[in-house]
Amino acid sequence: MRNLATVISQCGRDANYRLGATLHAVTIKCANSSTLDVLNAIICMYSKCGQLDSAVKLFERMPIRDSFSWNSLLLGCLVKREHGFAFGYFKEMYILKPCPCDSTTLTTILSCCAEMERLSSCAMVHALILKNGFQSDVPVGNAMISSYFQCGCLVSARKVFDTMSDRNLITWTAMVSGMVQSQSFNEGLVLFKDMRSYVKANYMTYSSALTACSRLKALEEGQQIHGLTLKSGFGHYLHVESALMDMYSKCGSMEDALQVFKLCKEIDNVSATIILSGFAQNELEEKAFKFFAELVNSGSEIDADMVSTVLGAFGSTAPFALGRQIHAIAAKRRFASSTYICNGLINMYLKCGELNDAFKIFHSMSSKSQVSWNSMILAFARHGHASQVFHLYKSMINEGTEPTDVTFLSLLQACSHTGSYRMAMEFLDSMRSYRITPRIEHYACIVDMLGRAGFLNDAKAFTENLSYEPKVILWQALLGACNIHGNIEIGKYAAEQLVSMAPDSAAAYVFLSNIYSAEGRWVEKGNVRNKMKRMRVKKDTGVSCIEIGKETHNL
DNA sequence: TTAGGGTTAG
Numbered sequence: 341m342r343n344l345a346t347v348i349s350q351c352g353r354d355a356n357y358r359l360g361a362t363l364h365a366v367t368i369k370c371a372n373s374s375t376l377d378v379l380n381a382i383i384c385m386y387s388k389c390g391q392l393d394s395a396v397k398l399f400e401r402m403p404i405r406d407s408f409s410w411n412s413l414l415l416g417c418l419v420k421r422e423h424g425f426a427f428g429y430f431k432e433m434y435i436l437k438p439c440p441c442d443s444t445t446l447t448t449i450l451s452c453c454a455e456m457e458r459l460s461s462c463a464m465v466h467a468l469i470l471k472n473g474f475q476s477d478v479p480v481g482n483a484m485i486s487s488y489f490q491c492g493c494l495v496s497a498r499k500v501f502d503t504m505s506d507r508n509l510i511t512w513t514a515m516v517s518g519m520v521q522s523q524s525f526n527e528g529l530v531l532f533k534d535m536r537s538y539v540k541a542n543y544m545t546y547s548s549a550l551t552a553c554s555r556l557k558a559l560e561e562g563q564q565i566h567g568l569t570l571k572s573g574f575g576h577y578l579h580v581e582s583a584l585m586d587m588y589s590k591c592g593s594m595e596d597a598l599q600v601f602k603l604c605k606e607i608d609n610v611s612a613t614i615i616l617s618g619f620a621q622n623e624l625e626e627k628a629f630k631f632f633a634e635l636v637n638s639g640s641e642i643d644a645d646m647v648s649t650v651l652g653a654f655g656s657t658a659p660f661a662l663g664r665q666i667h668a669i670a671a672k673r674r675f676a677s678s679t680y681i682c683n684g685l686i687n688m689y690l691k692c693g694e695l696n697d698a699f700k701i702f703h704s705m706s707s708k709s710q711v712s713w714n715s716m717i718l719a720f721a722r723h724g725h726a727s728q729v730f731h732l733y734k735s736m737i738n739e740g741t742e743p744t745d746v747t748f749l750s751l752l753q754a755c756s757h758t759g760s761y762r763m764a765m766e767f768l769d770s771m772r773s774y775r776i777t778p779r780i781e782h783y784a785c786i787v788d789m790l791g792r793a794g795f796l797n798d799a800k801a802f803t804e805n806l807s808y809e810p811k812v813i814l815w816q817a818l819l820g821a822c823n824i825h826g827n828i829e830i831g832k833y834a835a836e837q838l839v840s841m842a843p844d845s846a847a848a849y850v851f852l853s854n855i856y857s858a859e860g861r862w863v864e865k866g867n868v869r870n871k872m873k874r875m876r877v878k879k880d881t882g883v884s885c886i887e888i889g890k891e892t893h894n895l
Numbered sequence: 896t897t898a899g900g901g902t903t904a905g
Contacts, residue, residue, distance in 0.1 A: 482896035544898035
């Protein structure tokens with residue numbers, strides 16, 4: 341019967357439920373085949389295949405059970421995310437002591453704690469581990485580390501790690517990846533460096549370390565780790581290649597990312613998304629669109645993340661025809677009900693200037709996030725529909741969604757367009773009641789509003805009285821207003837402030853140069869132009885584009 | 896018991 345148990349176990353590992361269930365039927369028909377080993381193997385198989393009910397039924401009918409039977413049942417609960425049941429069985433096992441807990445019991449129940457992200461349960465199991473002398477068991481220690489990380493308790497994870505007498509590769513990898521997932525990228529990299537004196541990293545450790553470099557935009561360290569992956573032979577694991585591409589692309593070196601991409605033997609949706617996002621984030625939107633089209637045409641199974649990434653590429657260029665096609669793809673793949681995708685679609689239509697389409701999506705959404713509201717409010721603000729902005733904001737509050745700093749930026753912009761000074765000040769006040777600290781951009785809206793309305797002295801006073809540094813964008817806003825109203829005196833003052841703070845500010849030089857020419861002060865004008873040349877400041881050239889059919893033309 | 900990707904402003 342030992343062979344039968346082995347075959348059934350294999351069915352569990354392969355998630356081959358049909359064969360497993362057939363073999364179970366065979367054991368029922370065959371006399372004397374239902375030994376403890378075989379029954380355990382069947383429970384374990386059902387658990388791994390996600391058939392918790394069948395596992396429980398068999399477990400309850402077993403005349404004799406051992407720790408393996410209990411552990412298999414716990415695993416079944418974990419697989420089906422029935423954490424409450426898992427704890428019920430665990431308590432029964434621990435308190436009534438039908439069978440002793442072992443290392444597997446503890447790692448399984450710790451996984452439940454991790455999935456529930458419940459720190460109190462984690463600490464309770466930790467206490468039981470210490471009481472029962474399992475603290476020097478390496479897999480148990482590793483499971484404690486990852487559970488504590490998952491529950492957001494870095495200090496406890498670190499304490500377990502520090503007190504472990506024995507550590508293996510998994511211990512170190514759990515620490516590195518735990519730190520990285522907890523956004524403690526520097527700590528992750530320090531651990532990665534330390535571990536190299538004790539154990540050799542594997543492809544998972546390298547992936548985590550590279551993710552840390554990616555988030556830190558630490559190109560140099562990323563390059564060094566790239567070298568290590570090649571030396572160690574892990575450089576061509578897909579996960580490592582993906583992490584490398586992501587690191588290079590986030591560090592702004594898309595060329596290197598593409599170099600890695602070219603050498604990839606295979607790509608999957610994750611690595612394709614990394615490249616897609618790389619193009620989008622590195623201002624290579626056209627390439628992102630082309631790459632996405634290639635993926636679609638090659639018959640790749642487009643997933644929701646790919647759609648939301650390509651939607652994120654809509655910005656300075658926004659090909660409407662492609663946008664519509666992507667919308668169709670999203671609808672066909674049934675992604676259109678996802679909040680993420682809808683937010684991306686709203687934003688895409690907004691960038692294409694199609695406010696009605698954006699609103700249709702927004703209106704149809706069953707669950708709107710802060711991003712959905714912000715995007716739609718922003719769309720109305722951008723298009724100068726101030727009353728819609730205020731109306732939507734009221735609905736947002738009424739529906740119980742908390743505004744964010746981005747919401748207030750749109751609100752203040754709308755106030756600026758309508759010249760509603762009092763309203764703007766009220767919004768600035770209510771930001772504090774939502775515990776949002778106004779940023780310089782919010783103050784710039786106020787300066788812009790005062791300036792547009794012609795209250796240039798007030799705008800200047802507001803800027804000077806504000807205890808916030810640096811005030812570059814405030815002076816820029818004031819300068820813009822002076823341009824509109826032709827106020828040379830304050831404009832000159834603002835431009836001079838700008839030149840001293842931001843010597844690369846083209847607008848300031850151009851303003852000063854124009855004023856000096858108007859006043860016939862050619863020497864000063866020459867000085868400004870020379871300084872511009874010296875500082876290599878170039879005025880941005882405006883470019884317009886028009887979409888005809890599927891083609892976009894720059895004018 | 897450890898691993899790679901996505902949306903909102905300027």
